[in-house]
Amino acid sequence: MNEVDEKALQILRKYNLTRPEDTLQADFIYAKDKGLMFDKENINHDEAVRACFEIFSDCRKEHFTNLFLASLSINRLDYRSGLAAYAIMQSFPHHEFDMLDGHYCKLCSYPKQRVVDLSALNNLRFFCGGLFSGSPAEISFFLLQHQKLSDVYPNTLDFEIFGSILQAIRRADQLTTISTLQKQLKSILSFKATKEQIKVLLETLGYCGVLQTPSHEGLLHRYVNISLAPRKTRSSDWKYPVDFWTGKDGVNRDNFMYWFGHYKELKQYIN
Numbered sequence: 601m602n603e604v605d606e607k608a609l610q611i612l613r614k615y616n617l618t619r620p621e622d623t624l625q626a627d628f629i630y631a632k633d634k635g636l637m638f639d640k641e642n643i644n645h646d647e648a649v650r651a652c653f654e655i656f657s658d659c660r661k662e663h664f665t666n667l668f669l670a671s672l673s674i675n676r677l678d679y680r681s682g683l684a685a686y687a688i689m690q691s692f693p694h695h696e697f698d699m700l701d702g703h704y705c706k707l708c709s710y711p712k713q714r715v716v717d718l719s720a721l722n723n724l725r726f727f728c729g730g731l732f733s734g735s736p737a738e739i740s741f742f743l744l745q746h747q748k749l750s751d752v753y754p755n756t757l758d759f760e761i762f763g764s765i766l767q768a769i770r771r772a773d774q775l776t777t778i779s780t781l782q783k784q785l786k787s788i789l790s791f792k793a794t795k796e797q798i799k800v801l802l803e804t805l806g807y808c809g810v811l812q813t814p815s816h817e818g819l820l821h822r823y824v825n826i827s828l829a830p831r832k833t834r835s836s837d838w839k840y841p842v843d844f845w846t847g848k849d850g851v852n853r854d855n856f857m858y859w860f861g862h863y864k865e866l867k868q869y870i871n
């Protein structure tokens with residue numbers, strides 16, 4: 601059941617995290633009834649971490665990669681957004697709240713308890729295609745919502761678009777930065793994505809370790825708290841590790857094979 605109610609989607613699109621009162625109560629109830637908006641929830645750190653692992657144990661990698669690829673031709677960003685959360689879970693540590701100072705966990709930066717705006721998180725899923733902070737509350741919500749989606753096998757156009765993305769990455773010269781690559785991907789004709797959506801997609805490939813550097817690896821084998829991770833420059837707004845990627849790093853073949861090696865349709869783009 602992947603159909604989305606158009607009216608509820610428009611209500612969610614207009615939802616403003618900083619001005620939730622702008623959404624009429626009747627509209628909120630409508631969108632909530634359609635499963636797109638949610639009451640805010642007071643979420644405890646340890647419960648959120650536990651939920652991440654419980655849901656993750658039921659997740660299947662292909663369900664995430666299939667929908668990630670299937671998002672490309674139709675721009676269903678909710679299809680795309682699950683992979684970022686699933687990729688972070690590859691190395692996310694089983695842990696209890698561990699305070700550094702103040703109120704935040706020293707491992708994942710989530711407080712002991714927080715009121716979470718789940719509608720804002722769902723807005724991210726549907727309109728950005730990836731997550732924001734990588735907090736356990738965010739990851740568990742993304743995984744749970746993704747698990748509600750039926751599997752969709754990518755079509756020919758999805759594979760062609762991803763193939764074009766891979767070719768652009770592999771052809772990039774030494775001087776190509778991640779921002780340059782972002783601009784190049786904008787010119788893939790059948791890929792209808794905004795600059796911001798391309799940024800989030802590249803960041804997801806970073807968490808997957810498909811785009812990484814020898815000293816700044818993705819999260820496949822080692823956990824990095826993306827909200828505290830180093831940045832290339834002080835003003836950079838790119839997430840770790842793609843921030844550090846340049847053309848000479850290309851596609852990391854081993855990590856690519858882990859995520860996408862089972863798609864025979866992609867073999868021609870990687871060999």
Ligand SMILES: [Zn+2]
Binds near residue numbers: 645697707708709
């Ligand atoms: Zn933590």
